[in-house]
Amino acid sequence: MVKKVLTWAGVAFLIFFIAFQPNSAADVFKSLGGGIMDIAQGFGDFFTNLFA
Template identity: 75%
Template sequence: MLKKILTWGGIAFLVFFIAFRPNESADVFKNIGGGIMDVAEGFGDFFTSLVA
C-alpha cells in the first residue's frame, strides 16, 4: 500500500514539476540523459580497451 502511495505521489510531483517549471524540468532531464550517456561511453571505452 505504501509503495502505491509513493508511486502515485512521485507521478503527481513529476506532472506538477513539468507543468509549472518546464525549463527547469527540461534541464533536469538533459542532465540525467548526459549522465547516462557518460556511463554508457565509459562502458564502451572499457570494453574497447579489453578487446584492443
C-alpha cells in the first residue's frame, strides 16, 4: 500500500515539475541521460579492451 502511494506521489511530482518548470526539468533529464550514456560508454570500453 505504501509503495503504491509513493509511486503515485512520484508520478504526480514529476508531472508538476515538468508542467511548472519545463526548462529545469529538461536540464535534469539531459543530465540523467548524459550520465547513462557515460555508464554505457564505460561498459563498452571495458568489453572492447577485454576482448581486444
